[in-house]
Amino acid sequence: MSSVAMPRIRRTAQNTQFTLPHRINDVQTYPVQSPQGATILIYGHENGVSLLWRGGRRLKPLKKDPPKEKANGASEDAVMIIDSDDDEPPAKLQSTPKFEDRPHFEDVAEETPYPEVIQTLDLTLGTAVLNVAVMPMTPCTAREAAASVAPILGDKIVFAVSCVTSDVFVITLPLTPPSPESKLRPELRADLLAGRAGSGAWGESLVLLGGQTKHSEGLAMNLIKPKSSERQVKSARAVVAACSRQASGALLLWDVPLDPKDKPDRALEPFQTEFLPNPLISISFNPTHTTQLLAVSSHQATRVYDFATSPLPADPDATGPFPSQGSWLVSLYQPFARPSTSRKPILDAVWIAHGRAIFVLLADGMWGIWDVDGASPSASVAAMSSKLKPGVRGAALTSFSVSGYVEGTSTLRSVATQRKESQTGEFAPMTPHARRQATASLSTTATADRLSTVRGGARITALPSNGRMLRDESLVLWVGGQEHVCIIPAVSRFWDSQLRKGAGGGVNLFSGAQPTKMVKLLDLSTGLLGERCCGVSLVVSSFSSDEHLDQDGGLPVEVLIRGESRMVVLRQGEDGPGKKIGTVVDNRRKRLFSKVERSDAIIVHGNGGKTAGSVPYNLSTSKPGTLRLRPFSNGQEDLRGGLNGREDPSQPPSHPSLGLEFMNTLNTAADSSADLSRDLEVEMLDIMGIDQALESMEGSRGSGRKKVFFEQD
Numbered sequence: 025m026s027s028v029a030m031p032r033i034r035r036t037a038q039n040t041q042f043t044l045p046h047r048i049n050d051v052q053t054y055p056v057q058s059p060q061g062a063t064i065l066i067y068g069h070e071n072g073v074s075l076l077w078r079g080g081r082r083l084k085p086l087k088k089d090p091p092k093e094k095a096n097g098a099s100e101d102a103v104m105i106i107d108s109d110d111d112e113p114p115a116k117l118q119s120t121p122k123f124e125d126r127p128h129f130e131d132v133a134e135e136t137p138y139p140e141v142i143q144t145l146d147l148t149l150g151t152a153v154l155n156v157a158v159m160p161m162t163p164c165t166a167r168e169a170a171a172s173v174a175p176i177l178g179d180k181i182v183f184a185v186s187c188v189t190s191d192v193f194v195i196t197l198p199l200t201p202p203s204p205e206s207k208l209r210p211e212l213r214a215d216l217l218a219g220r221a222g223s224g225a226w227g228e229s230l231v232l233l234g235g236q237t238k239h240s241e242g243l244a245m246n247l248i249k250p251k252s253s254e255r256q257v258k259s260a261r262a263v264v265a266a267c268s269r270q271a272s273g274a275l276l277l278w279d280v281p282l283d284p285k286d287k288p289d290r291a292l293e294p295f296q297t298e299f300l301p302n303p304l305i306s307i308s309f310n311p312t313h314t315t316q317l318l319a320v321s322s323h324q325a326t327r328v329y330d331f332a333t334s335p336l337p338a339d340p341d342a343t344g345p346f347p348s349q350g351s352w353l354v355s356l357y358q359p360f361a362r363p364s365t366s367r368k369p370i371l372d373a374v375w376i377a378h379g380r381a382i383f384v385l386l387a388d389g390m391w392g393i394w395d396v397d398g399a400s401p402s403a404s405v406a407a408m409s410s411k412l413k414p415g416v417r418g419a420a421l422t423s424f425s426v427s428g429y430v431e432g433t434s435t436l437r438s439v440a441t442q443r444k445e446s447q448t449g450e451f452a453p454m455t456p457h458a459r460r461q462a463t464a465s466l467s468t469t470a471t472a473d474r475l476s477t478v479r480g481g482a483r484i485t486a487l488p489s490n491g492r493m494l495r496d497e498s499l500v501l502w503v504g505g506q507e508h509v510c511i512i513p514a515v516s517r518f519w520d521s522q523l524r525k526g527a528g529g530g531v532n533l534f535s536g537a538q539p540t541k542m543v544k545l546l547d548l549s550t551g552l553l554g555e556r557c558c559g560v561s562l563v564v565s566s567f568s569s570d571e572h573l574d575q576d577g578g579l580p581v582e583v584l585i586r587g588e589s590r591m592v593v594l595r596q597g598e599d600g601p602g603k604k605i606g607t608v609v610d611n612r613r614k615r616l617f618s619k620v621e622r623s624d625a626i627i628v629h630g631n632g633g634k635t636a637g638s639v640p641y642n643l644s645t646s647k648p649g650t651l652r653l654r655p656f657s658n659g660q661e662d663l664r665g666g667l668n669g670r671e672d673p674s675q676p677p678s679h680p681s682l683g684l685e686f687m688n689t690l691n692t693a694a695d696s697s698a699d700l701s702r703d704l705e706v707e708m709l710d711i712m713g714i715d716q717a718l719e720s721m722e723g724s725r726g727s728g729r730k731k732v733f734f735e736q737d
Contacts, residue, residue: 030141031043031044031138031141031593033138034550034551036546036547036550037547038545038546038547038596038597039545039546039547039594039595039596039597040138040594040595040597041548041550041551041592041593041594041595042138042551042592042593042594042595043551043553043590043591043592043593044141044590044591044592044593045589045590046067046069046074046589046590046591047069047070047588047589047590048067048068048069048586048591049067049068049069049070049152049153049154049155050067050068050153050154050155050156050559050586051065051066051067051068051156051559051561051584051586051591052065052066052067052156052157052158052183052561053065053066053158053163053485053561053562053563053564053584054066054158054181054183055158055159055160055161055162055163055164055169055485056161056163056164056165056166056169056177056181056199057080057163057164057165057166058077058080058166058199058200058201059166059179059199059200060080060081060129060133060200060201061079061080061081061133062077062078062079062080062081062142062143062201063077063078063079063080063139063563063564064076064077064078064181064199065078065563065584066156066158066181066183067156067591068152068153068154068155068156068185069152069153070152071146071148071149071150071151071152072146072147072148072149072150072151072153072221073146073147073149073153073156073185073195073221074144074145074146074147075144075145075147075181075197076141076143076144077141077142077143077144077201078139078140078141078142079133079139079140079142080129080133080139080142081129081130081131081132081133081134081142082129082130082133082134082140082142083127083128083129083130083142083143083201083203083204084128084129084130085204086204086205086208125198125202125203125205125206125227126203127200127201127202127203127206128203138595142201143201143202145197145201145202145226146219147195147197147221147226147228148219148220148221149185149187149193149220149221150220151187151188151189151191152187152188153185153186153187153188154186154187154188154239154240155185155186155240155242155243156183156184156185156243157183157184157185157186157243157244157245157264158183158245159173159182159245159246159247160246160308160309160310160311160375161173161247161311161486162311162486162487162488162489162495163485163486163487163488163564164488166178166179166199173247173249173260174247174249174259174260174282175260176196176259176260176282176283177199178199179198179199179200180196180197180198180199181195181196181197181198181199182194182195182196182245182247182262182282183195183245184243184245184262184264185243186239186240186243186266187239188239189239190236190237190238190239190240190268191232191233191234191236192232192233192234192236192240192243192264192266192278193221193230193231193232193233194230194231194233194245194262194264194280195221195228195229195230195231196228196229196282196284197226197227197228198226198227198228202226206226211225212225229284229287231280231287231288231292232290232291232292233264233266233278233280233291233292233294234291234292234293235276235278235291235293235294235297236266236268236270236274236276237268237270238268238269238270239268240266240267240268241267241268241269241303241304241305241306242266242267242304242305242306242307243264243265243266243307244264244265244266244307244308244309244317245262245263245264245265245309246262246263246309246314247260247261247262247263247282247314248260248261248262248263248314248315248345249314259281259282259283259286260282261279261280261281261282261345262279262280262282263277263278263279263280263309263314263315263331264277264278264280265277265278265307265309265317265331266307267303267304267306267307267319268303269303271299272299272300272301272302272303273299273300273301273302273303273304273321274297274298274299274300275296275297275298275300275304275307275319275329276294276296276297276298277294277295277296277297277331277350278292278293278294278295279292279295279344279345279346280292295344295346295348296331296346296347296348296349296350298329298349298350300321301324302321302323302324303321304319304320304321305320305321305322305370305372306320306372306373306481307319307320308374308375310375310379311375311378311379311486312378312379312380313330313379315330315331315332315333316328316329316330316353316379317329317330317331318373318374318375318382320370320372320373321370322369322370322371322476323366323367323369323370323476324367325355325356325357325358326355326356326358326370326373326382326384326394327352327353327354327355327356328352328353328354328356328396329350329351329352329353330350330351330353331346331347331350332346332347332350333347333350333351333353334347334348334349334350334351335349335350335351336349354396356373356382356384356394356396356422357422358370358384358386358392358422359390359422361388361475368386368387368388368390368475369386369387369475369476369478370384370385370386370387371385371386371387371478371479371480371481371482371503372384372385372480372481372482372501373385373482374482374483374484374499375484376393376484376497376499376515377397377399377497377515377516377519378486378497379397380395380396380397380398380399381393381394381395381396381397381399381400381425382394382396383482383484383499383515385480385481385482385501385503387436387475387476387478387480387503388429388433388436388437388475388478389429389430389432389433389434389436389437389503389508390427390428390429390430391427391428391429391430391501392424392425392426392427392428393424393425393426393427393519394424394425395425400425400519400523401516401519401520401523402520402523402524425519425523426519426522426523428522430501430503430508430510430542431508431510431544432507432508432544433503433504433508436474436475436478436503436504478503478504479504479505480501480502480503480504480508481501481502481559481560482499482500482501482502483499483500483501483560483561483562484497484498484499484500484515484562485497485498485562485563485564485581487564487580487581488564496514496515496516496517497514497515497516498511498512498513498514498515498562498564498579498580498581499511499512499515500512500560500561500562500581500583501560502557502559502560505556505557506548506549506552506556506557506585508544509544509545509548509557509560509583509585510542510543510544510545511542511543511545511579511581511583511596512542512543513543513579513580513581514540517540518540518541518542520540521540521541543579543596545583545594545596548585548592548594551585551587551590551592551594552585552587552590552592553587553590555587555588555589555590556587556588557585557586557587558586558587558588559585559586560583560584560585560586561583561584561586562581562582562583562584563581563582563583563584563593564580564581564582565579565580565581565582579595579596579597582594582595583596
């Protein structure tokens with residue numbers, strides 16, 4: 025089993041980056057915290073899936089057994105011989121009792137500059153895991169999840185993974201991290217396959233989902249709450265959706281029971297299979313309408329699929345809670361790549377506004393919001409959901425509520441822009457030949473082919489609710505690479521701000537208050553170390569709140585940036601979201617290291633900024649009104665008395681100051697009040713030497729030059 029990873033910390037002017045050495049294919053943040061307050065990260069790699077508990081209360085260290093005391097007179101070399109001729113043969117050795125893990129944690133969570141990794145766990149599947157899917161729900165505690173969603177979420181982790189072998193698994197695991205004792209069990213050391221996923225060594229269970237012939241391109245999972253009228257469904261069930269390039273494109277859905285008693289003994293077959301004209305690049309479930317699925321096709325459209333609504337009349341002989349075929353509710357089309365006849369490729373699309381609208385990201389850096397359910401903060405148009413009635417199918421929507429471009433992505437939109445930017449010189453005229461060449465380059469397939477190679481994506485997470493109102497959401501997106509990674513701290517406020525700016529003319533994405541603008545993340549190469557960006561995700565900060573977001577300008581989330589062989593956790597700001605620089609410095613002075621860690625570094629603290637009383641101080645060395653030095657007759661200068669006289673012979677000779685005592689005089693000079701009797705205009709002329717330059721011009725005349733005279737007042 026892997027040991028606790030210690031991140032490498034790198035600090036830049038804009039953010040703090042924590043680099044973990046992991047070569048991963050996909051990473052997801054589990055929305056339910058563990059009972060001790062840790063955030064769980066699930067990531068797939070070339071040998072299976074791993075879990076990482078970050079933050080919260082620490083596990084107590086291993087307790088060493090005290091040495092046994094020897095009895096009086098006993099000797100280690102004593103040999104005992106027992107005559108067992110008449111004794112019965114020894115009975116069969118009893119089987120080793122099953123290990124029951126009971127981890128113990130500290131009483132309180134220790135305050136540290138950043139959440140530390142307290143435990144990790146590797147689940148070996150023997151194959152590479154390509155995709156990880158979790159439930160699209162608001163981050164909450166285990167108690168809240170058990171009360172509001174499903175009781176199983178109070179003590180179990182439920183997620184799905186897809187492998188390169190086209191297998192899909194639904195895995196359940198204890199929510200509490202394993203103790204150090206469980207990782208040091210003798211049976212795990214004796215057999216390398218004892219801790220393999222599915223063996224039950226960690227309290228996990230696996231459900232295999234079959235029916236695919238090619239590996240999944242996208243994976244999504246959601247929990248379906250059983251209705252009270254459904255007697256045959258007693259416990260919560262999970263619906264897993266996967267899209268692949270099987271045939272021309274296929275979408276498969278499985279109904280998975282989560283009760284251990286209903287665990288199937290063989291691979292589950294999908295209850296719905298939809299063959300598509302084109303493959304999908306991503307899928308995601310609606311967080312509010314749990315039966316709706318967002319299906320994204322790169323060159324065609326973004327569509328909404330409802331697996332619980334059948335386009336055919338109900339079959340009385342059908343079994344199961346869901347019909348055998350679902351319905352396509354609405355198609356959302358992206359704009360054309362003008363002047364060509366093809367549409368712009370879609371990089372990704374996600375649900376926003378808690379499932380009432382859709383945010384889409386295009387390959388040329390354009391983004392837009394489709395208002396499907398009338399969720400716009402200041403829109404008065406009819407909701408698109410009015411067309412989604414049982415008798416209407418195939419409705420379409422093309423216009424965006426708001427749209428814009430990510431800063432710095434102009435080179436993705438045209439070949440002519442790239443050529444113009446590559447030219448040297450300040451002025452590059454557009455000749456008729458250059459205009460025809462630019463138009464021809466846009467009309468060809470070169471632009472479409474180039475946009476098809478652009479990679480990117482978007483992830484969204486809901487901020488935890490404080491009980492008074494529905495909280496906002498945060499969204500992160502990336503286009504092309506690490507140069508264009510942006511985050512929207514509050515989606516609804518950003519949406520409202522763009523509508524207001526668009527109505528008044530002129531839309532600037534990167535201006536305004538922190539919650540209403542798009543923040544571009546900089547200096548990402550510091551943590552990636554030259555590797556390309558392969559994906560992004562979000563982690564909700566434990567101390568996020570509206571007050572911190574508004575007052576301190578911090579971000580309520582941390583950004584997970586996936587590189588080729590490392591994962592970077594980026595925290596925007598000096599040392600965490602919602603933290604002022606001065607407060608952070610004071611906190612570091614109080615605690616630079618945890619109680620467990622010891623450091624041999626010499627830490628020097630200042631005097632807290634205490635200065636002596638304010639004393640008038642003059643910086644002039646001669647007559648008032650000028651800073652030009654006068655020659656001294658005796659070569660002595662009174663450093664103590666300022667610049668208005670010579671050294672007083674009645675006073676003892678002054679001694680030069682040693683050490684850093686001159687800092688006190690500088691602080692005093694900075695704190696002194698303004699001298700209204702000084703002529704600052706004359707002093708500035710003397711400092712810049714303008715009057716000397718004018719005098720030299722007055723007495724000299726160059727060949728072929730005009731002499732300029734200035735009138736004196």
